[in-house]
Amino acid sequence: xxxxxxxxxxxxxxxxxxxxxxxxxxxxxxxxxxxxxxxxxxxxxxxxxxxxxxxxxxxxxxxxxxxxxxxxxxxxxxxxxxxxxxxxxxxxxxxxxxxxxxxxxxxxxxxxxxxxxxxxxxxxxxxxxxxxxxxxxxxxx
Amino acid sequence: xxxxxxxxxxxxxxxxxxxxxxxxxxxxxxxxxxxxxxxxxxxxxxxxxxxxxxxxxxxxxxxxxxxxxxxxxxxxxxxxxxxxxxxxxxxxxxxxxxxxxxxxxxxxxxxxxxxxxxxxxxxxxxxxxxxxxxxxxxxxxxxxxxxxxxxxxxxxxxxxxxxxxxxxxxxxxxxxxxxxxxxxxxxxxxxxxxxxxxxxxxxxxxxxxxxxxxxxxxxxxxxxxxxxxxxxxxxxxxxxxxxxxxxxxxxxxxxxxxxxxxxxxxxxxxxxxxxxxxxxxxxxxxxxxxxxxxxxxxxxxxxxxxxxxxxxxxxxxxxxxxxxxxxxxxxxxxxxxxxxxxxxxxxxxxxxxxxxxxxxxxxxxxxxxxxxxxxxxxxxxxx
Numbered sequence: 001x002x003x004x005x006x007x008x009x010x011x012x013x014x015x016x017x018x019x020x021x022x023x024x025x026x027x028x029x030x031x032x033x034x035x036x037x038x039x040x041x042x043x044x045x046x047x048x049x050x051x052x053x054x055x056x057x058x059x060x061x062x063x064x065x066x067x068x069x070x071x072x073x074x075x076x077x078x079x080x081x082x083x084x085x086x087x088x089x090x091x092x093x094x095x096x097x098x099x100x101x102x103x104x105x106x107x108x109x110x111x112x113x114x115x116x117x118x119x120x121x122x123x124x125x126x127x128x129x130x131x132x133x134x135x136x137x138x139x140x141x
Numbered sequence: 142x143x144x145x146x147x148x149x150x151x152x153x154x155x156x157x158x159x160x161x162x163x164x165x166x167x168x169x170x171x172x173x174x175x176x177x178x179x180x181x182x183x184x185x186x187x188x189x190x191x192x193x194x195x196x197x198x199x200x201x202x203x204x205x206x207x208x209x210x211x212x213x214x215x216x217x218x219x220x221x222x223x224x225x226x227x228x229x230x231x232x233x234x235x236x237x238x239x240x241x242x243x244x245x246x247x248x249x250x251x252x253x254x255x256x257x258x259x260x261x262x263x264x265x266x267x268x269x270x271x272x273x274x275x276x277x278x279x280x281x282x283x284x285x286x287x288x289x290x291x292x293x294x295x296x297x298x299x300x301x302x303x304x305x306x307x308x309x310x311x312x313x314x315x316x317x318x319x320x321x322x323x324x325x326x327x328x329x330x331x332x333x334x335x336x337x338x339x340x341x342x343x344x345x346x347x348x349x350x351x352x353x354x355x356x357x358x359x360x361x362x363x364x365x366x367x368x369x370x371x372x373x374x375x376x377x378x379x380x381x382x383x384x385x386x387x388x389x390x391x392x393x394x395x396x397x398x399x400x401x402x403x404x405x406x407x408x409x410x411x412x413x414x415x416x417x418x419x420x421x422x423x424x425x426x427x428x429x430x431x432x433x434x435x436x437x438x439x440x441x442x443x444x445x446x447x448x449x450x451x452x453x454x455x456x457x458x459x460x461x462x463x464x465x466x467x468x469x470x471x472x473x474x475x476x477x478x479x480x481x482x483x484x485x486x487x488x489x490x491x492x493x494x495x496x497x498x499x500x501x502x503x504x505x506x507x508x509x510x511x512x513x514x515x516x517x518x519x520x521x522x523x524x
Contacts, residue, residue, distance in 0.1 A: 031147075031148075032147035032148070032281060032283060036147065036281070036283060037147060039261065040146070040147075040283055040286075040287060043258075043287055044287070044290055047254075047290070047291065047294050048294065051294070051298040051301075051302075055298075055301070055302065060302070060305070061302065063242065063245045063247075063250075064245075064250060065298065065302060066247060066294075066295050066298035066299045066302060067247075067298075067299070067302035068247045068299065068389075069303075069308075069313055069317060069374075069378075070299070070302035070303045070305065070308055070313070071302075071305060071307050071308055071313060072307060072312060072313055072316050092187070095185070095186055095187045096181075096186055096187050096243060097177070097179075097180030097181035097182065097183055097186045097243055098177045098180055098181050098243040098244065099243075100242070100243055100245070100246075102242075102245070103189050103242045103243055104189065104242060105187075105189065107189050107190075107242070108187050108188065108189045109187065109188040109189070109190060110187050111188075112184060112185050112186055112187065112188065113185070113186075113187050115184075115185060116185040
């Protein structure tokens with residue numbers, strides 16, 4: 001037998017008495033399996049731990065830390081040393097497909113860039129402060 | 142505490158609406174993703190891989206990847222084999238994200254996380270092809286709690302990350318705010334005196350949302366702040382990033398939706414059954430009530446319905462002839478506050494209706510309601 005609102009009469013009476021419990025549809029007992037409990041607390045732990053770990057990163061903003069628009073990071077400067085010993089600066093953004101502020105260029109693989117600059121002997125990436133983040137030898141690779 | 146987290150069920154409709162929104166956002170992101178992945182993998186470009194061993198798609202492979210992404214996003218949005226399509230969608234997006242540091246974006250990461258949570262939450266239990274022809278059931282509440290926690294963590298950590306001198310000085314806004322176009326701020330306003338307070342305000346806004354969404358008293362104001370924050374970002378940040386920032390906003394809104402109550406029919410809306418004008422409005426409100434939270438009852442049908450003992454039927458009937466009423470447990474809301482409250486509890490209105498709690502909008506709303514209510518007295522058309 002259903003009440004006016006389409007719920008079993010006992011259920012409806014319960015809802016009317018449970019004034020400030022609108023967030024839950026049903027109060028019938030639910031026994032969540034162990035995996036659910038492990039998943040629940042594991043998820044929260046990871047979702048707190050990862051951004052905290054990333055907040056200790058050297059450069060900001062960084063990935064996986066919800067640090068969007070939180071700081072400014074300039075792309076590195078790329079210096080090309082040619083086989084004749086001359087050097088020139090090339091804008092790094094000409095050699096990356098999707099320039100992003102949070103890319104760690106010290107981890108970059110510049111093999112393809114060397115391929116585009118046939119007479120390049122070495123590529124040097126430096127951050128605006130002058131610190132070298134990557135020295136890439138085009139000849140020996 | 143664990144029994145209240147793991148021992149309860151919840152309605153599946155809010156999850157279903159979130160599933161549709163997230164599926165649509167993923168589809169939109171697939172289109173953007175095609176361009177990004179193609180450019181990153183193009184010959185001659187620098188690579189910043191996470192894993193050397195991860196196989197990479199060639200030109201045709203990128204097309205196949207994005208088609209799979211789009212197909213699973215559509216399947217997830219419409220609720221076709223929801224758990225399978227959602228898992229496949231999460232897998233495709235994770236693979237894309239891990240191809241290279243350049244294919245990462247915060248909203249793609251968030252899409253992956255929210256899709257996984259929606260799969261776990263059984264978001265296909267309602268308003269889906271899977272649920273066609275079956276009685277609408279409930280789902281365990283604990284994954285919904287995780288979706289809520291996720292919303293808080295994203296806003297909280299976003300605020301936390303901005304607590305640095307570079308951001309608080311306004312320098313980041315100076316870089317990102319447009320210099321040209323209709324929405325460009327005049328150069329005279331691009332100063333630390335203007336931008337620094339704006340930056341500080343944005344940090345407070347994110348903190349406000351992260352915390353206040355858990356307090357029913359402030360929840361709807363927090364939703365409104367969230368809407369303003371994301372709209373501001375879409376409008377004022379570099380137009381080339383607009384789609385991606387829009388995708389981020391959609392995902393966050395789908396998370397905030399989980400903070401609405403889910404008990405179907407638990408909020409009783411009593412309206413003047415003798416007034417055809419009111420009937421028209423109620424029909425509109427019914428159409429917007431996708432979550433099915435409201436039961437709409439004509440004032441002349443009150444006798445047949447069970448009510449909380451604390452509600453006086455005679456008072457209610459008399460007031461219902463004058464203004465819209467909402468009964469939520471033992472609480473009664475009426476007139477403009479009732480209209481606002483209905484709008485706060487429907488997916489199309491929950492983000493913005495909270496602004497009508499604030500003066501002077503609240504006072505203005507009450508005046509308009511009173512004027513319209515008085516006028517409709519003159520246009521009584523009977524049943």
